[in-house]
Amino acid sequence: MKLPVAVLMSSLLALASLPLLAQDTAKAPAQKPKPILNPAPTTQDWADIAKLPDWSGVWNPKITDQDAQVKTNMPPWKPQFAAKIQKQLEEEKAGRPTPIVVSCLPQGMPAWMLITHNAMEFLFTPGRVTILGESDGNRLRRIYTDGRGHPDDGELTFHGHSTGKWDGDTLVVETVSIRPQTMFAVSEAAGTPNNGDVKVIERMHLAGPDILHDEIEITAPNVLTKPWKTTRIWFRQRARKFDIVEGVCLEGNYSERVNAEGDSVFVEVERHPWGHMIAPKK
Amino acid sequence: MRRSTVIMTLVGGLLALGAGTRLAVAHHSTTMFDHARTMTIKGTVVELRWVNPHVSLLVKGIVGEGKEQEEWLMEMTSPGNLVRAGGWSRNILKTGDEVMVDFSPLRDTTSRGGALKKVTVVKTGQVYTANIRAQEMPGLE
Numbered sequence: 001m002k003l004p005v006a007v008l009m010s011s012l013l014a015l016a017s018l019p020l021l022a023q024d025t026a027k028a029p030a031q032k033p034k035p036i037l038n039p040a041p042t043t044q045d046w047a048d049i050a051k052l053p054d055w056s057g058v059w060n061p062k063i064t065d066q067d068a069q070v071k072t073n074m075p076p077w078k079p080q081f082a083a084k085i086q087k088q089l090e091e092e093k094a095g096r097p098t099p100i101v102v103s104c105l106p107q108g109m110p111a112w113m114l115i116t117h118n119a120m121e122f123l124f125t126p127g128r129v130t131i132l133g134e135s136d137g138n139r140l141r142r143i144y145t146d147g148r149g150h151p152d153d154g155e156l157t158f159h160g161h162s163t164g165k166w167d168g169d170t171l172v173v174e175t176v177s178i179r180p181q182t183m184f185a186v187s188e189a190a191g192t193p194n195n196g197d198v199k200v201i202e203r204m205h206l207a208g209p210d211i212l213h214d215e216i217e218i219t220a221p222n223v224l225t226k227p228w229k230t231t232r233i234w235f236r237q238r239a240r241k242f243d244i245v246e247g248v249c250l251e252g253n254y255s256e257r258v259n260a261e262g263d264s265v266f267v268e269v270e271r272h273p274w275g276h277m278i279a280p281k282k
Numbered sequence: 283m284r285r286s287t288v289i290m291t292l293v294g295g296l297l298a299l300g301a302g303t304r305l306a307v308a309h310h311s312t313t314m315f316d317h318a319r320t321m322t323i324k325g326t327v328v329e330l331r332w333v334n335p336h337v338s339l340l341v342k343g344i345v346g347e348g349k350e351q352e353e354w355l356m357e358m359t360s361p362g363n364l365v366r367a368g369g370w371s372r373n374i375l376k377t378g379d380e381v382m383v384d385f386s387p388l389r390d391t392t393s394r395g396g397a398l399k400k401v402t403v404v405k406t407g408q409v410y411t412a413n414i415r416a417q418e419m420p421g422l423e
Contacts (some may be wrong), residue, residue, distance in 0.1 A: 064415050095389040099313030117414065119362055130326025135334045135360045189311035194374025197319065210420030235420040242366055242422065247334035255331060277338055279355040279388060 038146070041126035048126075053169040053206055055122040058242050062233040063117055070186050070238055075218070077230040079132055081192050097189035102275040104249035106139055108158030108182035110200050110218055113232055115185050119244050120234070129171060135247035143173050149174050158182055160200070170205040184220055190200040195222035210236035310336075312357075315386045315397035321345055323354055327379045332372035334360050339375065339398060341383055344420060356385055356398035358412040366409040367402075380404035 070089075077085060088098045101107055107116070118134040127146030133139030143162040154161050154177035164173040178198050185191030203215040213235040219227040254266035270278045293354015304363065339356040364370035381403060385396030400411045 060418070062418050064418060067415075073331070092311055092313045095313050095316070097313045099310055102310050117363060118360060118365075134362050187311065188325065235418060237420065237422055239421075239423060242362075245362060247360060247362060248337055251333045252331075253333055254333075255329075272314075274314055276312075276314055276336075276357055276388075276395070277355055279393040280353045282392055282394060 010243065014068060024123045038127065045126035046194065049124050052124055052166065055124070055206075057210075057236045057238045058121055058244055059212055059234040059236055060119050061116055062235065065233050066115060066187070069230060070190065073160075073230055075184070075186065076225045078223060078225055079190075081223045084087055084187070084192060085190050092187075092189040097274055099189075099275050100183055100185055100191050100272075101188055104253075106158040106182075107185070109141070109160045109178050110194070110198070110216065111183045111185045111191070112139065112141075112159070113202070113214055113216060114230070115191075116186055118243075118247070119237075121244055127207070134244045143171070145171075156180070160198075167203075170203050173200075173202040173204065175200040175202075180222075184218070184223060192223055197221050207233075212236070311399050312413050314389060315395075316389045317386045317397070319386055320399065321387050321396065323352075323383050323385070325351065325381065327375045327377055327381055328353065329377060330372070330375045332361055335354055337361055337364060337370075339383070339401070341381060343381075352394055354383075354385075354394040354396060356383060356396050358398045359414050363414045364410075364412060367414040367417045374403065374408070374410060375401070 070214075073084070088100075091098055101111065101115075106112075112133065116133065120131055120133045120139075123130040123132065127144065129145055130144040131141040131143070141159045141162060143164040145164045147165075147168070148163060150161050150163060156177050156179045158179055160175040160178035162173050162175040164171050166172075176199050178194060178200075180196035180198075181193050183191045184194040184198070197218040201217045205213060205215075207213040214232045214234070215229070216232060217227055217229045218224070229277070251266075252272065253268055255269050257265055257267045259265050272278055288381055305309045323341055323343045323345045325341050328340040328342050330340075337358045337360065339358070340353060341356065342353045344350070345352060345354065359367070360362060361370070361372070373422075381401050383396075383401045384399045386399060390394040398412045402409045402410055
């Protein structure tokens, strides 16, 4: 009969597996670690987001304050960097600005928060705060608020690896693993490559109904004598006409033309090494 | 001559005249312009390049008390900033429009370039500023 054979077979199989189990327990070989998963958000996760402060809308940087802080709040550079920055400021004043951010690579951290002239917006989703910038298709910061730490062998990136947590209505962010080539810039013509090992701590919070402060502390042991603090100011627009529009940095290198075949094409234009367009000669 | 042919010739001319190198461009300081001086050009729009990171405007006209028609290339901030600071859009200036432009000229006086401060569309009288530092407040309409 089939059934008893089946029962017998399964019993045999069960018995056969017992020694293996016993072996496993006895030897305890290393188990392959389970991969960490990012869990699907729950209804509660989304409900919790509704309790966060309202950082919706478009945020513009206060450029006049950036300008002022070049004079009033210069970072404590190591002597060789202080000398370089001083020379850059003199060259800029003489009308020969040093083109420190003229490549269209992302300015990255900390330069984005320090010297951008362009808008940004925040997205709140479960486990994350994402900051999107303007005038560079690839300006984006991911701040993980799901309790994770920084990876052990963190890959170096333009914007670094950011973790954050809410302290009341203040988002406290820690960023590490920034590429050493990104500029530690105090203006568009004064700064130095950060040269690595940078840590940025930020406390972001509203300072008024439509004012946001980013209190930044930068530890940059290869260019600073000690950590440097600055508060950067942003103000909010809600009018739809100010919604951030796609802005591609490299599009400034091209003009829209129609070629001989009638196709719409981009034609490269020429620029001066300082970054401005070549003007007609007299 | 077709307009596009004229423009292609113009671009070719600019490329031939230029002394710089082919370079990827992004944000730059504007101190190559003499911000202590203001000049005015009255003429017509040749081309508005509504691009990031810096919008540019090519104008053909008479500068100050001059007699000859000259072509001058103006630079400004990014499209998004112009929209916020001065109510610009890509449609406010079309080729052939009569304009009056106030600008700070390049320090290199061998070149006809400037940082645009404001432009007046003669037909409507509408003035558009490019000064993003003058409107640093929330809740702009």
